[in-house]
Amino acid sequence: MNRRRVTVVAAAVGVVAGATGLGVLAMPAGAGPAPVLPDVSAEALVESVLGAKPAAFGGTVAVNNDLGIPSVAGVPQLSDGASTVRMWTDGTGKLRVQLPNGDSERTFVDDGETAWLWDSAEQTVTKLPHGSFEERKPELKPGEQQAAPTDPVTLSRQVVAAVQEYSDVTVDGTARVANRPVYELVLTPKPTEKTVLREVRVAVDSELRVPLRVAVLTNGTDAPAVQVGFSDLNVGPQDASLFAFTPPAGAKVTEPEVEEPSAEEKAAAEKAITEANTQVIGEGWDTVLAARVSQDALTGLAQQQEQQGENRRWEEREGQDVDVQGLLKQLGKPLSGTWGSGTLITTRVGGVLIADDGRVAVGAVPEQVLVDAIGQVK
Amino acid sequence: MSALVATRAPLGRQLRSELRWILRRPRTVIGLASLCLVPILAGIGLWFAVDGDGPAGPGLAGIIAGNGLVLPVFTLFLALPLLLPLVGAIWAADGLAGEAQHGTLRGLMLSPVGRIRLLGIKAFGVATMSLVAVTLIAVVGAITGAVLFGGEGMLTLSGSTLSFGAALGRIVLTILLVTVQVWGVAAVAMAISACTEHPLVVMAATMAGVIVFAVLGVFSALDWLHPYLITSAWNGLVDVMRDPLPTEELWRSTALAGCYIVIGLSLAAMRLATKDN
Numbered sequence: 001m002n003r004r005r006v007t008v009v010a011a012a013v014g015v016v017a018g019a020t021g022l023g024v025l026a027m028p029a030g031a032g033p034a035p036v037l038p039d040v041s042a043e044a045l046v047e048s049v050l051g052a053k054p055a056a057f058g059g060t061v062a063v064n065n066d067l068g069i070p071s072v073a074g075v076p077q078l079s080d081g082a083s084t085v086r087m088w089t090d091g092t093g094k095l096r097v098q099l100p101n102g103d104s105e106r107t108f109v110d111d112g113e114t115a116w117l118w119d120s121a122e123q124t125v126t127k128l129p130h131g132s133f134e135e136r137k138p139e140l141k142p143g144e145q146q147a148a149p150t151d152p153v154t155l156s157r158q159v160v161a162a163v164q165e166y167s168d169v170t171v172d173g174t175a176r177v178a179n180r181p182v183y184e185l186v187l188t189p190k191p192t193e194k195t196v197l198r199e200v201r202v203a204v205d206s207e208l209r210v211p212l213r214v215a216v217l218t219n220g221t222d223a224p225a226v227q228v229g230f231s232d233l234n235v236g237p238q239d240a241s242l243f244a245f246t247p248p249a250g251a252k253v254t255e256p257e258v259e260e261p262s263a264e265e266k267a268a269a270e271k272a273i274t275e276a277n278t279q280v281i282g283e284g285w286d287t288v289l290a291a292r293v294s295q296d297a298l299t300g301l302a303q304q305q306e307q308q309g310e311n312r313r314w315e316e317r318e319g320q321d322v323d324v325q326g327l328l329k330q331l332g333k334p335l336s337g338t339w340g341s342g343t344l345i346t347t348r349v350g351g352v353l354i355a356d357d358g359r360v361a362v363g364a365v366p367e368q369v370l371v372d373a374i375g376q377v378k
Numbered sequence: 379m380s381a382l383v384a385t386r387a388p389l390g391r392q393l394r395s396e397l398r399w400i401l402r403r404p405r406t407v408i409g410l411a412s413l414c415l416v417p418i419l420a421g422i423g424l425w426f427a428v429d430g431d432g433p434a435g436p437g438l439a440g441i442i443a444g445n446g447l448v449l450p451v452f453t454l455f456l457a458l459p460l461l462l463p464l465v466g467a468i469w470a471a472d473g474l475a476g477e478a479q480h481g482t483l484r485g486l487m488l489s490p491v492g493r494i495r496l497l498g499i500k501a502f503g504v505a506t507m508s509l510v511a512v513t514l515i516a517v518v519g520a521i522t523g524a525v526l527f528g529g530e531g532m533l534t535l536s537g538s539t540l541s542f543g544a545a546l547g548r549i550v551l552t553i554l555l556v557t558v559q560v561w562g563v564a565a566v567a568m569a570i571s572a573c574t575e576h577p578l579v580v581m582a583a584t585m586a587g588v589i590v591f592a593v594l595g596v597f598s599a600l601d602w603l604h605p606y607l608i609t610s611a612w613n614g615l616v617d618v619m620r621d622p623l624p625t626e627e628l629w630r631s632t633a634l635a636g637c638y639i640v641i642g643l644s645l646a647a648m649r650l651a652t653k654d655n
Contacts, residue, residue, distance in 0.1 A: 121437075
């Protein structure tokens, strides 16, 4: 009888232990106590980040996205929810990035001479030899190049000074990211700023001086609207074979041809930019980008959308006659006032206001600021 | 007090006898033979799909062309959501409830073998047979894949090609990972099996549980619950086909199944210890 009781007690302990194990597994990993690091000023921290040498490391980046942006097919890292990016670099320009997505994966490998992009769902490889895209970089005039300070000390002072005009920059203690000690650099908008953002937190590695985690927090919530940070980081030389890529036997290899844009295309682009009349309204955190987009451009955009979103509802409508406003209204809510009427699309980090006559205003600001800005668009 | 010397049956002999007892049932042999058909049918289906344009399907099916060693992994992940839990539940149902139905459990309980040891022997039988079933599917899958699709190495989802040895390592790893998940389900089935004398109840309850768990895993509003569900860890096992191998999710799912094993066997022990003959 006694032995039976012992068995029952032992089994009950087993059940409790198993249930506790489930609980422990479900809990997010604790960060551990904050490390003790020598004090550093915000300016010195920014300076060291700008002057940091690229290091060799490999790790996993966890992306937690709660922006409220409509999902983008094929790139879960941009959509709402949690996802991961795995990356390795040897510090001299070679790079490997893997984007796992459900039961498929995209891999980007830059071996120093050629960049490869592999997509397991399509079994395709895209080959991008170096040099084919570099001519497209905007050319700086010699004078402009002189004006940009090259030494990190001057540059960081200018950066911090520019940021401090509208925000408080502080070092808010230390923490641990991917089991490495970090300084928490916090940018808080000044109270006079009207932005919807509450603060931006950047965790800087105390040794490498590389940002390991960036979190954007908005008004009214504790959880970050978006947080990108390493969950696992190995600093040191990485396996050289990671930075080599051989297209698998069965895969289709394509090499996109780079064509100089024709004069016609250039002219069209210039015309579009001139017509759009991009303006910057406000300053600091309240900056609103405004523009006037012609109806043709909106229709063109909508047709492209229609071609891409094969399974979307608006696909049911036939080709040419696209209802742009109807499309926008599915994404946002209608709004009208003395400035006219339009559609407001809001996310947790800001909004876009698109007026019916083609005026557009974008910014990390509340609705009222967008409405004020669109009234000023010429 | 002379002649009463306790004669103890050696553990090895008890385990052997349990396995012989299971393997001698004709339905066991027929069941295992039908499991061999799963990778063959999956391979033939994919073979026709590969003939067409574009990838043969989503996920692992997309990289199977010319890459036959992926077939065992593909088939195991295909069987894991429903078929393998059913297999585990059948062994567990036969182990205790089946014996109770035939009245043979009573004899076992009266025999001079401790009840915990009896449960241990039954659990060993279930675990071994689950491993045998999973291994059989993988071996037949590897042979079918090599015949139908060929290929010397194994192309991973990350686009790198593993050598033949490394590919075999990944297949063995998949067998072990999948078997532990089946053990997790079968341990809970053992607990149910200890409570009833109808094998059908065990199978129905286990399969209903697996299906309900899978449905709960679909709702994003219940995402606080997902880390506790054994079924929600199964999707992450596809990490075994990535290169370099990310181990975090594999360890987590194995530990989760381990918790289910501990809970299931403890509940079964509790019920068996308090069971009247």
